Amino acid sequence: MLNKKVALLLGFLCIAHSNVSQSAAWFSDQSALSSAHKQFLEGNATKGFSTAIEVLQNTTADNIRQNIDKLLSASISSNCGRDLSTIVIPHWLTSVSVRRMVIQTPGRVHHRLLIQFDSEKDIAALSFVRWPEEELLINPTKTVTPTQDTDINQYSYSSESLNNRVKNGLYKLTIISNEPNVQWDTWIVLNTPKTEMEVSWLGKEKWKTTQTGLLNRNCPLPEMAIGIYDHQDNEYIKLWEDLYEERFPQSLPETNVLPGSYILSVSFNHKRFQGPISIQEIQAITKVINFGAEDSVESN
The missing domain is CATH 2.60.40 (Immunoglobulin-like)
Known part of the structure; x- marks a missing residue:
């Protein structure tokens, strides 16, 4: 299936580049770009990824960057990208992750790395x-x-x-x-994130989940996180959190949070890998909620 996806992409990209002056030998030449496509097509994801990095190191052309972006998006393997790189993380480092976050608050959308x-x-x-x-x-x-x-x-x-x-x-x-x-x-x-789930508000403490794409059985399931935070001295302090990979709730479960004004966050995290590094795309919705005495219930 992976080779079929890459082959289809190759055919499309060859046609898309047919009007470029140097495209006559777009795939038959020995350029690093054509080598990357050939290596992925042959199932050598590690070598293909290394060659793709070489291409990106040596070009500023948007069309080539977009080409690599599409190639990598089509090349998520049976182990979700763990075979893309053989880099070795030193013994003193573990659990390295890079996260792009989209955070939606009432009336505003902002992004973080x-x-x-x-x-x-x-x-x-x-x-x-x-x-x-x-x-x-x-x-x-x-x-x-x-x-x-x-x-x-x-x-x-x-x-x-x-x-x-x-x-x-x-x-x-x-x-x-x-x-x-x-x-x-x-x-x-x-590269362009491929996400399968998103969340949006329905009411004060209610939200809806929407499946936006087919789940990739080779990658971790999208993970929902529901969290309650207090904002003190310019810091967000996590008071409570629950995580879900299935049967996503659409309202706030029972918590042990004391009465007060807090920030409620609901998010989906989509994980992929580049070798041992976790690449994560997070979409979160947040709002301020007020807990009264009747809202503060011990969790079961």
Whole structure:
């Protein structure tokens, strides 16, 4: 099925490029672009992904970037992209994820970029550059959270609110520890997200879920998160959360939250992979809700 999708894409793209002056040998030449298509078509996802990165490193042409975007979107494999890259994350890093977030509040839509990972080492800095030189995390919000392992902390780097979704393209992620000459970097490609579920408000504490695409059986199911947050001293404090991969509720379940004014968030998270790195697309809706004494009920 994967090879069929790529083959169909190849045929379409060959036709689409037929009017370009250099397109006569678009697939028959030995360019990196045609090599990437050929490698994916032959089932060599790792080599095809590496070649696609090489193409993106050496072009500024929008049509070629869009070509690679379509190719990668059609090439989600039987293990959801885990075979796209053989990069090795150093032993002191785990659970690396890159998240593009769309957050809808009443009357406003804004976007964020969040990079999260666990580390045994203290982290001095992080950069996420859209190749060749556009830094996405100029003044990130950095959060360090202890984990159950006392030797490991979870690090989160979040962008300021953005007017638009973080662009597709080639990025270089660099994580720098406090120790001299200890850092790790890797290439990441963000392509057009393929999401299958979305959520929207129906009432005060009610919402509806809509399936927008066929579920990909090779990838994790879309995950719904329902959370209640308190806003104190410019920080959001999670008071309660429930997660669902099926039988998605459409109203707020019983909670143990005390009376007060809080922020209710309902979101869907779609996960894909590039080797060991989790690429996540999150759509969230949020609003302020007021809990009275009658609303505060112990969870079962």
